[in-house]
Amino acid sequence: MVNDDGVMTGAVLSVEDVHKYYTMGETRVHALRGVSVQVERGGFVAVMGASGSGKSTLMNILGCLDRPSAGRYLLEGVDVSGLDKKTLAGIRNRKLGFVFQGFNLLARTTALENTALPTLYSKIDAAERVKRSLDALTLVGLADRANHFPSQMSGGQQQRVAIARALVNHPSILFADEPTGNLDSRTSIEIMEVLQNLNDQGLTIVMVTHEPDIAQFAKRIIVFRDGTIRKDDSIRERPRASEVLKTLPELED
Numbered sequence: 001m002v003n004d005d006g007v008m009t010g011a012v013l014s015v016e017d018v019h020k021y022y023t024m025g026e027t028r029v030h031a032l033r034g035v036s037v038q039v040e041r042g043g044f045v046a047v048m049g050a051s052g053s054g055k056s057t058l059m060n061i062l063g064c065l066d067r068p069s070a071g072r073y074l075l076e077g078v079d080v081s082g083l084d085k086k087t088l089a090g091i092r093n094r095k096l097g098f099v100f101q102g103f104n105l106l107a108r109t110t111a112l113e114n115t116a117l118p119t120l121y122s123k124i125d126a127a128e129r130v131k132r133s134l135d136a137l138t139l140v141g142l143a144d145r146a147n148h149f150p151s152q153m154s155g156g157q158q159q160r161v162a163i164a165r166a167l168v169n170h171p172s173i174l175f176a177d178e179p180t181g182n183l184d185s186r187t188s189i190e191i192m193e194v195l196q197n198l199n200d201q202g203l204t205i206v207m208v209t210h211e212p213d214i215a216q217f218a219k220r221i222i223v224f225r226d227g228t229i230r231k232d233d234s235i236r237e238r239p240r241a242s243e244v245l246k247t248l249p250e251l252e253d
Contacts, residue, residue, distance in 0.1 A: 011038040011074075012172055012204050013062060018071035020057050020227075031057040032068070033227040039173075039206060044199040046215035047208045049224030056177075058224070059208055063096055063175050064088040076172060093121050097166030097174045101181035103158040105150045111137060112146040115164045122169060136164035140194050156187035163194060167203075174198070176207040180214055186248050192217040193241035217241055 020032040032054045039045055049055040060066040061073055064080060065088075073081045080091060092098075105114045115133040124132075137143045140160040150158050159179060166174055176195065180188035188211075196217060199205050207218060215221050216238060223231040 010041060012041040012043075012076055013206075014038045014072075014074040015058070015061070015068070016072045016074070018058075018061065018068040018073065020054075020061065020066070021069050030227050032061075034071070035227070035229060036071075037222065037229060037232070039204060041172075041204055042199070042202050044195070044205045044217075044219040045207065046218035046221045047206065047224065048210065048212070048215055048221060053224040054227040055208055055224040057227075059175060059177060059206070062173075062206060063098065064092050093118060094169060095172045097169070097171035099159070099162050099166050099174065099176040099179050101178035103150070103155075103162045103182075105158055105161060107150055110147050110149055111142060111153070111161045111164075114150070114161055115168055117165060118169050132168050132170075133164070136167045137161070139167060139198065140164045154187070155183050156190055159183065159187075159191055160194060163191075163198075167198070171203075173204045173206060176205060178208055178210065180209070180211065186245070186250075188214060189241050189244050189248065193245065196241050 014037075016036050018032055018035045019030070021028050021030045035054070035058060047055045047059065057066070061068055064075070068081055071081070072079050075091065075095065080088065083091070106117075112130070112133050115136050116129045119129040119132060134143060134146060137146055140163050142157060142160050142164065145153060145157060150161070153161070163179075179195070180191050183191065192214060195205055195207070199219075205218075209215050216235065218235065219238060220234050221231070222229055
């Protein structure tokens with residue numbers, strides 16, 4: 001759906017009565033039990049829950065890394081539940097961006113080259129790859145580190161490169177799985193500032209986190225337990241990471 005300003009609106013993803021189970025011998029283990037949820041375009045959702053609650057299983061389905069055992073998953077209005085692996089891989093590359101707790105950067109590759117990796121599977125020329133990569137690094141505030149190697153960057157800077165890499169193909173949705181898990185408190189808030197700024201520009205973000213103080217920077221918190229959604233609350237007065245940073249001491253080198 002497009003509004004009067006030409007901006008896409010409505011649900012960018014929707015799961016409808018999704019179940020996921022695994023068969024172990026004669027035992028069926030249920031990971032998701034009839035989950036239904038929508039994420040609107042431009043949303044910023046934090047997904048929380050204990051280990052085994054179903055949140056990671058849902059993220060794998062949303063990220064087209066797994067299929068539901070039953071139910072439907074609509075991505076931008078298209079049912080992707082039964083698509084084959086090759087088609088799902090193409091969707092992941094074109095429409096989805098991923099950021100993980102581990103930065104997963106290639107050690108002997110510059111920030112620019114790391115950022116450009118997803119474009120190698122796209123039909124674009126070398127000049128466009130460089131442009132897209134520099135644009136993505138600029139979005140996360142690291143254009144001046146384009147030729148630095150991971151060993152020459154802090155953990156926070158490496159995670160910014162990982163975010164830039166996730167953005168380089170202009171995804172519809174950014175999935176962030178514990179993006180601050182390996183970072184100190186101040187650097188974690190700095191990463192949340194980057195994500196809030198990207199969300200302000202219209203990027204839809206779905207983030208898994210165990211940390212309530214990180215989840216509060218999202219617009220909405222969904223809590224899983226025993227394969228079902230137990231809470232789904234909008235945050236009316238969420239803090240701005242940029243303001244919280246002003247209250248924290250600078251880290252010493």
